[in-house]
Amino acid sequence: xxxxxxxxxxxxxxxxxxxxxxxxxxxxxxxxxxxxxxxxxxxxxxxxxxxxxxxxxxxxxxxxxxxxxxxxxxxxxxxxxxxxxxxxxxxxxxxxxxxxxxxxxxxxxxxxxxxxxxxxxxxxxxxxxxxxxxxxxxxxxxxxxxxxxxxxxxxxxxxxxxxxxxxxxxxxxxxxxxxxxxxxxxxx
Numbered sequence: 001x002x003x004x005x006x007x008x009x010x011x012x013x014x015x016x017x018x019x020x021x022x023x024x025x026x027x028x029x030x031x032x033x034x035x036x037x038x039x040x041x042x043x044x045x046x047x048x049x050x051x052x053x054x055x056x057x058x059x060x061x062x063x064x065x066x067x068x069x070x071x072x073x074x075x076x077x078x079x080x081x082x083x084x085x086x087x088x089x090x091x092x093x094x095x096x097x098x099x100x101x102x103x104x105x106x107x108x109x110x111x112x113x114x115x116x117x118x119x120x121x122x123x124x125x126x127x128x129x130x131x132x133x134x135x136x137x138x139x140x141x142x143x144x145x146x147x148x149x150x151x152x153x154x155x156x157x158x159x160x161x162x163x164x165x166x167x168x169x170x171x172x173x174x175x176x177x178x179x180x181x182x183x184x185x186x187x188x
Contacts, residue, residue, distance in 0.1 A: 001032050010036070017045075023053035027061060039068060056085045060097055067104065076104045083117070088124045095125035099134045106138055114138050129159045136167055145174035162188060 001009040013029035016022070026049040033042035043065055050058040059082035067075035079101040086097040098121035105114035115138050121131035132155035139148035152168040155161075165188050172181035 001028070001035065004035075006032055006036055021052075023049045023055075023058065026052065027057060030061060034065070034068070039065065056082045056087075056093065056097060059085065060100065063100070063104070072104065072108055076101075076108060079104055091125040092128070095121040095128035095131050097121075098124075099128065099131040102131075102134045102138070106134070106141060111138055111142055127154065127158055129155050129161075129164075132158070133161075133164055133167070136164075136171070140167065140171065145171040149175065156184075160187065 001013075010029070010032045013025065013032055016025040017029055026045045030042040030045035030049065033039070033045065046058065046061045046065060050062065059078050063075045063078035063082060066072075066078055079097070083097045083101045086094045088094050098117050102114040102118035102121070105111075105117060114134070118131050118135045118138060121128055122135065125131065132151040136148040136151035136155065139145065139151065148167070148171045152164060152171055155164045156168050165184055169181055169184045169188065172178075172184060
């Protein structure tokens with residue numbers, strides 16, 4: 001699935017659902033169906049996942065589907081449940097879940113809540129790419145590009161994803177750092 005071999009991944013996931021029927025198997029099949037744009041079938045597989053094991057992963061998937069269908073309030077509710085059930089022992093998953101909650105909160109206009117959520121993620125996993133990207137988005141949305149720079153530089157150092165590099169370029173230009181901006185522009 002991560003290599004975008006969706007037909008092969010779907011075949012394997014359907015076989016796993018048929019043979020084992022674990023919550024993870026339904027989640028995997030749902031993920032592949034979302035990637036293919038088959039949301040209705042994905043929802044039924046996520047529901048099976050939720051019925052078997054209503055955990056952080058199931059609620060995060062429910063949040064994603066609700067968000068994809070334009071239900072931000074429903075996505076927020078489901079992601080709050082996912083985040084509250086996330087264990088800090090699995091630092092990557094914890095940070096991703098809290099960062100995703102922060103992204104939904106920011107979109108809903110609750111930037112202070114979003115900042116609290118993303119800082120919770122960063123406290124557990126300081127080098128989380130997702131959390132640093134969302135933290136920078138919050139600072140940029142609040143008109144504080146100088147504060148966004150540290151998060152963007154940390155995220156870009158970890159994963160030089162074009163989205164983060166564009167954000168970094170914007171923040172550098174907004175703060176008058178034209179030489180550094182040109183380096184990032186060349187990297188893009």
